Amino acid sequence: MPTPLEVRLQTLENSLQQAGITYQSLSPMADTGLAHDHVWMHRHGDDWVARLPKQSQMDLAPADNLAYEAACYERASQGGHVPRLHGTLPVSDALPRGGLLVDAIDGRLAQLPEDLPCIADTLASLHQLPLPAHPAPLLAPADPWQAMCEEVSRQAEWLEKADLSGAVISRVRDELNALPVTLPDAERCLISFDTHPGNFLMTAEGRAILVDLEKCRYGLPGIDLAHTSLYTSTTWDINSQAVLTLDEVVAFYQRWQARMAKSPSAETLVACRRATWLWSLTWCAKWRAQHLHTQDTAHRGQDWSAELTDAAVIEHVRDRVEHYLSLPIIERVHSELKHLQTAL
Structure with missing residues (x-):
């Protein structure tokens, strides 16, 4: 057999x-x-x-x-x-x-913080690509900030379905309410929307190659910067975990800014960081609510059923989800956000 x-x-x-x-x-x-x-x-x-x-x-x-x-x-x-x-x-x-x-990319997994400068260069190369006349089939919302907030809001509907404590739900909703309605400089570019460090391979020549692309869209570059350097991203991958200091995060942003012709304001970058963190938290709630469902044999769209993935990977994801949705970690990331805007 x-x-x-x-x-x-x-x-x-x-x-x-x-x-x-x-x-x-x-x-x-x-x-x-x-x-x-x-x-x-x-x-x-x-x-x-x-x-x-x-x-x-x-x-x-x-x-x-x-x-x-x-x-x-x-x-x-x-x-x-x-x-x-x-x-x-x-x-x-x-x-x-x-x-x-x-x-196929012959390379090693990125290690933080030492590979952050190369990753910043890679993101800048992506974010400086010219906008196409016809962006379809990739998402290209007219207001990328509103689209991001709406996506986070839709995922937040899973908070009450994920068997979370009332205290956790309340804190996450406090952070959701802190998102600004508009941003002063929300200009679109091509972004990956999935730039956690485990998605980069380092070549022998010292280049960071982004290998996993499936969520690209024309949105805000601050989302990619956040997804690379947030605690919920840098501690996700089992083989490249790191906890960055505020100084290391600031240096990463500044390296990217130095490679760009124009950078969004600190206000916009920090708002994107908060929104990306909340996207991750609400995704965790969604996964927590859905992963024990039976596999969708009709192959229609999203399918988080555990049957599709190795049991060790599922256990790792479960551990990360519980960790990120804990009050101490929520407070940790909240504290970093408060200090970042003045540091950029």
């Missing part, structure tokens, strides 16, 4: 053969995330990685999600710090969410 992994590899082999794509061998990569399986494709000269979606974090139907992810790589790789897209494998009975074929 073949194992699930063996079935997955045979399915990928068949799909590659039907697409006329050649390779030498396939090596499954460790299951470290909630959204994709990854398989290293050994080839003559240039290795690729097959990214096989487990779900859509954008809550899209399979074909739409595949097109969205492909657009993320096509747009972001123009900055030179993202793997190139080589093709897609169509949605089929065998691959119910299809697959993407991208450059």
